Amino acid sequence: MSPGPNPDYCEHFNALGEQLPGAGSAWVNHARRMALAQFDQQGFPSPRDEDWRYTNVSAIEKKRFKPLITSGDAAADADWLNRYRLTDAWSLVFVDGRFSARLSDIHDLPEDVTVQAMSAALANPPAAVEAEFGRVVGQTSRHGFVSFNTAFFTDGVLLHVPADTVLSRPVQIIHVASQPEAATNLRNLVILECGAQAALVETHLSMESAGSLAVSITEAVIRERAQLDGYLLHGASQRAFRFGGFYVDVGTAGHFTHTNLSLGGLLVRNEIHVDLAESGQCALDGLFVGQGRRHVDSHTRVRHRGAHGTSRENYRGVLSDRSRGVFQGRIVVEPQAQKTDAQMNNRNLLLSDEAEIDTKPQLEIHADDVKCAHGVAVGQLDPESIFYLESRGVDPVSARNMLTFAFANTLVDGISLAGFRDIAQDALLALFPEAGIRKDWL
Amino acid sequence: MMLDIENLHARVEDKPILQGIDLQVSPGEVHAIMGPNGSGKSTLSHVLAGRSGYGVTGGTVTYRGQNLLDMAPEERAREGVFLAFQYPVEIPGVSNIYLLKAALNAQRKHRGESEVDAMDFLRLVKEKIRSLDLDEQFLYRGVNEGFSGGEKKRNEILQMAILEPKLCILDETDSGLDIDALKVVADGVNALRTAERSFILVTHYQRLLDYIKPDFVHVLAQGRIVKSGDASLALELEKKGYGWIEQEMAAVA
Ligand SMILES: Nc1ncnc2c1ncn2[C@@H]1O[C@H](COP(=O)(O)OP(=O)(O)OP(=O)(O)O)[C@@H](O)[C@H]1O
Ligand SMILES: [Mg+2]
Numbered sequence: 001m002s003p004g005p006n007p008d009y010c011e012h013f014n015a016l017g018e019q020l021p022g023a024g025s026a027w028v029n030h031a032r033r034m035a036l037a038q039f040d041q042q043g044f045p046s047p048r049d050e051d052w053r054y055t056n057v058s059a060i061e062k063k064r065f066k067p068l069i070t071s072g073d074a075a076a077d078a079d080w081l082n083r084y085r086l087t088d089a090w091s092l093v094f095v096d097g098r099f100s101a102r103l104s105d106i107h108d109l110p111e112d113v114t115v116q117a118m119s120a121a122l123a124n125p126p127a128a129v130e131a132e133f134g135r136v137v138g139q140t141s142r143h144g145f146v147s148f149n150t151a152f153f154t155d156g157v158l159l160h161v162p163a164d165t166v167l168s169r170p171v172q173i174i175h176v177a178s179q180p181e182a183a184t185n186l187r188n189l190v191i192l193e194c195g196a197q198a199a200l201v202e203t204h205l206s207m208e209s210a211g212s213l214a215v216s217i218t219e220a221v222i223r224e225r226a227q228l229d230g231y232l233l234h235g236a237s238q239r240a241f242r243f244g245g246f247y248v249d250v251g252t253a254g255h256f257t258h259t260n261l262s263l264g265g266l267l268v269r270n271e272i273h274v275d276l277a278e279s280g281q282c283a284l285d286g287l288f289v290g291q292g293r294r295h296v297d298s299h300t301r302v303r304h305r306g307a308h309g310t311s312r313e314n315y316r317g318v319l320s321d322r323s324r325g326v327f328q329g330r331i332v333v334e335p336q337a338q339k340t341d342a343q344m345n346n347r348n349l350l351l352s353d354e355a356e357i358d359t360k361p362q363l364e365i366h367a368d369d370v371k372c373a374h375g376v377a378v379g380q381l382d383p384e385s386i387f388y389l390e391s392r393g394v395d396p397v398s399a400r401n402m403l404t405f406a407f408a409n410t411l412v413d414g415i416s417l418a419g420f421r422d423i424a425q426d427a428l429l430a431l432f433p434e435a436g437i438r439k440d441w442l
Numbered sequence: 443m444m445l446d447i448e449n450l451h452a453r454v455e456d457k458p459i460l461q462g463i464d465l466q467v468s469p470g471e472v473h474a475i476m477g478p479n480g481s482g483k484s485t486l487s488h489v490l491a492g493r494s495g496y497g498v499t500g501g502t503v504t505y506r507g508q509n510l511l512d513m514a515p516e517e518r519a520r521e522g523v524f525l526a527f528q529y530p531v532e533i534p535g536v537s538n539i540y541l542l543k544a545a546l547n548a549q550r551k552h553r554g555e556s557e558v559d560a561m562d563f564l565r566l567v568k569e570k571i572r573s574l575d576l577d578e579q580f581l582y583r584g585v586n587e588g589f590s591g592g593e594k595k596r597n598e599i600l601q602m603a604i605l606e607p608k609l610c611i612l613d614e615t616d617s618g619l620d621i622d623a624l625k626v627v628a629d630g631v632n633a634l635r636t637a638e639r640s641f642i643l644v645t646h647y648q649r650l651l652d653y654i655k656p657d658f659v660h661v662l663a664q665g666r667i668v669k670s671g672d673a674s675l676a677l678e679l680e681k682k683g684y685g686w687i688e689q690e691m692a693a694v695a
Binding site: 385388394396398399403410438 | 495518520530537540544545548549601
């Protein structure tokens with residue numbers, strides 16, 4: 001391959017070659033090589049790209065993180081991990097992008113349901129994987145993180161649920177980055193056949209010292225009447241970089257819900273893109289918390305391409321210190337998507353003069369008989385509420401902390417998956433230790 | 443003396459609102475304050491509770507021998523001053539029971555007492571909430587979140603019942619209540635009446651005073667207490683409105 005602007009990545013790819021999953025499969029190799037060529041040309045996204053206007057990732061470009069092939073499995077301390085583990089779930093744990101059988105639990109799966117590490121799945125890829133891999137992301141996002149991930153992914157999860165099967169437990173993906181200066185790439189594929197139902201929980205973490213880049217891309221195909229509930233908790237250390245993409249294709253009368261809790265990392269971008277067919281529904285909730293010098297970007301896109309679809313979006317941001325938050329929410333209603341009902345809301349709490357929020361809702365409506373609304377709010381804590389708490393004996397500092405926590409907690413409180421809600425609440429409390437919120441009182 | 447207000451003047455921005463309030467409240471007494479809209483009743487309640495944004499430009503307020511105006515709002519609360527808000531605030535994300543516990547424990551800590559036992563607390567709260575005819579579910583909802591007007595008012599009384607203040611200031615707690623709820627709230631207040639605890643009831647309606655019999659009724663107009671009397675004054679106001687008092691005032695001036 002001729003060296004473009006990213007020669008060391010190309011060299012690196014050639015060196016890794018055979019060790020990447022699916023190396024024995026022609027179409028996987030082809031997809032990787034195409035992606036590498038594309039990445040070689042485009043590099044990571046630039047702020048000149050409208051979709052990346054508010055998030056400058058040149059720090060990632062400069063750092064030249066090396067895609068990893070070795071796993072630091074031993075570094076992941078099971079006790080620490082267990083705090084993030086759902087008690088009743090099939091769990092797949094990845095350390096530095098590699099599956100750890102030792103830390104995972106995928107026993108007692110129902111027949112016909114596939115929950116498998118991508119590395120294992122690609123040793124002998126089922127036809128459905130070949131048919132769907134790259135399709136959903138390809139119709140919506142083609143920037144450098146996607147091609148980088150496609151070229152370099154080392155593992156991930158394949159979740160395939162047959163028609164009319166309801167998974168009794170959630171599937172949890174836990175990823176731990178343990179090494180500094182490394183890039184890890186996970187690639188997940190979810191296929192829910194007609195009428196199937198599943199919950200997928202993604203938990204992305206990093207060890208304190210790991211100033212690494214974690215890229216994770218999930219494609220989900222939700223066929224007719226199927227339902228996927230996705231949950232994301234990103235709680236990586238203050239030095240971590242992340243790009244996370246979740247791309248979803250919802251079939252007729254299908255249903256997708258997603259809760260995005262972006263609570264950690266230094267430079268973070270999450271994309272959630274959903275395509276809705278006729279009568280499809282989606283509900284996207286999100287909370288991003290910026291502290292210190294964090295930059296956290298939530299980029300959502302809902303495309304209504306069939307009639308009678310419903311979308312709900314509710315994102316909240318809490319920004320303090322010198323942090324910066326970005327919310328870009330785009331709703332596209334195609335001409336044929338009559339009777340669409342779309343609502344988007346983004347509320348932000350700015351707790352410091354130096355914190356910043358860029359919020360940009362966009363409605364792009366090409367049909368005439370639709371109901372679309374969006375609302376944005378940026379504000380500080382309400383003095384009336386502070387006084388109300390003070391008048392009940394709460395000191396002003398605690399009152400402010402309680403209100404800040406409350407603002408964020410409304411989102412966490414609304415999470416229907418109880419086990420995840422509990423873990424999320426712990427993670428949220430850990431972000432506001434000075435608030436002195438008593439978990440046992442909540 | 444529970445509360446001694448002397449010649450209190452307060453303003454909002456440049457606008458004088460309280461223009462020389464005098465009011466003495468002894469332990470165990472119930473004082474009703476009535477008066478036209480905008481006369482300064484809520485302002486007085488807020489100034490007593492320590493809300494910022496008001497400039498006290500003259501006068502003194504002594505609460506149980508202490509200079510009340512020198513105390514931070516949370517200190518006043520911990521020392522036993524309670525304001526039931528005319529418009530209680532909604533705080534989604536913090537449960538009602540959480541706030542009750544935080545408030546009670548802040549007060550106990552202030553008195554050098556240990557944290558309330560979780561089981562005792564739950565028992566106490568459940569007993570009180572039943573007596574206010576509120577479902578237990580209200581404990582686990584966000585503070586006042588989505589409560590109806592009447593539910594919010596009952597919730598204020600619930601907080602009051604848990605905190606057992608020494609001086610209770612109720613700012614139009616009866617407004618917006620239906621007849622049954624009014625009775626429930628009045629019962630709640632009456633249950634708290636003791637020889638030590640004092641009440642200031644701000645109200646527009648004689649009806650509340652049928653249930654909670656005041657020792658004194660005051661008329662606040664244009665930032666001053668212009669007339670005081672016993673419970674019969676409220677009846678007279680109900681019949682005649684405020685016009686005649688304003689005429690009396692005009693005649694004096
Ligand atoms: N923050 C403020 N800024 C400007 N004016 C204010 C403010 N707060 C109160 N006022 C004014 O002070 C006056 C007294 O208001 P207050 O709320 O104390 O009246 P009130 O007697 O409680 O009336 P109501 O019976 O309607 O509740 C009103 O004219 C009101 O507009
Ligand atoms: Mg008032």
